[in-house]
Amino acid sequence: xxxxxxxxxxxxxxxxxxxxxxxxxxxxxxxxxxxxxxxxxxxxxxxxxxxxxxxxxxxxxxxxxxxxxxxxxxxxxxxxxxxxxxxxxxxxxxxxxxxxxxxxxxxxxxxxxxxxxxxxxxxxxxxxxxxxxxxxxxxxxxxxxxxxxxxxxxxxxxxxxxxxxxxxxxxxxxxxxxxxxxxxxxxxxxxxxxxxxxxxxxxxxxxxxxxxxxxxxxxxxxxxxxxxxxxxxxxxxxxxxxxxxxxxxx
Ligand code: NAI
Numbered sequence: 001x002x003x004x005x006x007x008x009x010x011x012x013x014x015x016x017x018x019x020x021x022x023x024x025x026x027x028x029x030x031x032x033x034x035x036x037x038x039x040x041x042x043x044x045x046x047x048x049x050x051x052x053x054x055x056x057x058x059x060x061x062x063x064x065x066x067x068x069x070x071x072x073x074x075x076x077x078x079x080x081x082x083x084x085x086x087x088x089x090x091x092x093x094x095x096x097x098x099x100x101x102x103x104x105x106x107x108x109x110x111x112x113x114x115x116x117x118x119x120x121x122x123x124x125x126x127x128x129x130x131x132x133x134x135x136x137x138x139x140x141x142x143x144x145x146x147x148x149x150x151x152x153x154x155x156x157x158x159x160x161x162x163x164x165x166x167x168x169x170x171x172x173x174x175x176x177x178x179x180x181x182x183x184x185x186x187x188x189x190x191x192x193x194x195x196x197x198x199x200x201x202x203x204x205x206x207x208x209x210x211x212x213x214x215x216x217x218x219x220x221x222x223x224x225x226x227x228x229x230x231x232x233x234x235x236x237x238x239x240x241x242x243x244x245x246x247x248x249x250x
Contacts, residue, residue: 003030003031004030004031004227004230004231004232004233005027005030005031005032005087005227005230005231006030006031007031008031008032008033008084008086008087009032009033009034009035009078009079009081009083009084009085009086010027010032010033010034010035010087010089011034011035011037011074011075011078011085011088011123011127012024012027012034012035012036012037012088012089012091013037013038013063013074013088013089013090013091013092013119014037014038014065014091014092014093014142015034015036015037015038015044015047015089015091016036016038016040016043016044016046016047016060017040017043017047017192017193018192018193018219019091019142019187019190019192019219019222019223020036020038020089020091020142021036021047021219022219022222022223023089023091023222023223023226023227024036024047024051024058025047025050025051026220026223026224026227027089027223027227027230028051028056028057028058029054029056030227030231032056032057032086032087033057033058033059033081033082034051034056034057034058034059035058035059035060035061035074035077035078035082036051036058036060036061037060037061037062037063037074037092038060038062038063038092039063039064039065039092041060044060044061044062045060047060048060057082059077059081059082061074061077061078065090065092065115065122066114066115066118066119068122068125071119071122071123071125071126072122072126074126075126075127075130078130079130079134084134085127085130085131085134086131086134086137087131087137087138087140087230088123088127088131088139088140089139089140089142089226090119090123090127090140090142091140091142092115092119093115093116093142093157093160093194094115094157094194095112095154095157095194095198096108096111096112096116096154096156096157098153098154098198099153099155100152101155104155104156109155109156112156112157112160113156113160116156116157116160116161116164117159117160117163117164117167120141120164120167121167124141124167124171127139128171128180132178132180135179136178136180137180137181137230138180138181138182138183138229138230138231138234139171139182139183140183140184140185140226140229141164141168141182141183141184141185142164142184142185142187142226143161143162143164143165143168143184143185143186143241144157144161144186144187145186145188145243145245145248145249146158146161146162147161147164147165147184147186147241148162148165148186148241148249149248149249165184165186165241168182168184168239168241169239169240172240173239176238176239181234181235181238181239182238182239183229183234183237183238183239183240183241183242184240184241184242185222185225185226185229185241185242185243185244186241186243186244186245186249187217187222187243188211188216188217188243188244188245188246188248188249189207189211189216189217189248190216190217190218190219190221190222191204191216191217191218191219192219195207195216204216210248211245211246211247211248212246212247212248212250217244217245217246221244222244225242225244229242
């Protein structure tokens with residue numbers, strides 16, 4: 001069977017860890033030229049080395065997605081390195097402090113919105129222009145189940161993830177006419193360093209119980225949906241939000 005992304009260049013932000021790394025591995029396995037774009041250069045290099053070892057094609061790019069100039073350079077790097085741009089997974093994100101809104105520091109609020117929301121605008125701004133030039137493609141913006149539900153101790157994260165869905169829909173209304181599809185993915189809680197580094201085991205166990213399937217999700221399960229949305233097989237799917245959440249939101 002033909003590989004789904006042969007000769008197609010796809011950027012994965014936050015591609016060095018967790019969900020992003022699973023996406024990078026799967027897309028490369030399916031023939032894509034993957035740009036692993038991440039703040040953590042060391043982890044990005046490691047992900048690229050693993051992909052190369054498995055016979056895939058990838059390059060690392062150090063980027064802070066909260067910096068529009070750096071994001072513009074990331075898109076240019078993808079084009080220079082691989083000669084085009086077909087797709088992107090705008091996935092880099094942070095959780096921020098676990099505090100209710102009244103205790104949230106203003107500085108933290110701005111930091112989380114910059115990395116989790118403004119970055120998606122910066123990425124789409126430069127990706128869309130490039131993709132249009134190279135004949136269209138598909139973008140996936142990583143939202144969350146918290147893109148439609150609240151969470152008392154993550155107000156900035158929740159606000160960002162809700163806004164990512166609105167931005168996805170608005171972009172799709174325009175760019176569907178220009179050969180580019182744009183969707184948002186809403187994972188339930190997924191076992192990644194984002195959870196492991198910010199939560200106690202008891203709290204992680206309690207989160208697992210909120211999912212009727214009785215466990216947390218795996219990064220590979222989010223990558224499978226993401227790849228479907230990037231591929232030609234989802235050619236009539238655009239402007240929507242897709243859950244992968246073990247019935248959390250049901
Ligand atoms: P992770 O912490 O394992 O990986 C995130 C990656 O993003 C890291 O490699 C980190 O270096 C990178 N990153 C952070 N800030 C950056 C910046 N300013 N510029 C460039 N790269 C940056 O996290 P995980 O869990 O894989 O999350 C990925 C995305 O999925 C995030 O947007 C997160 O909000 C979303 N998500 C995660 C869920 C979970 O339960 N793990 C659930 C729903 C959504």
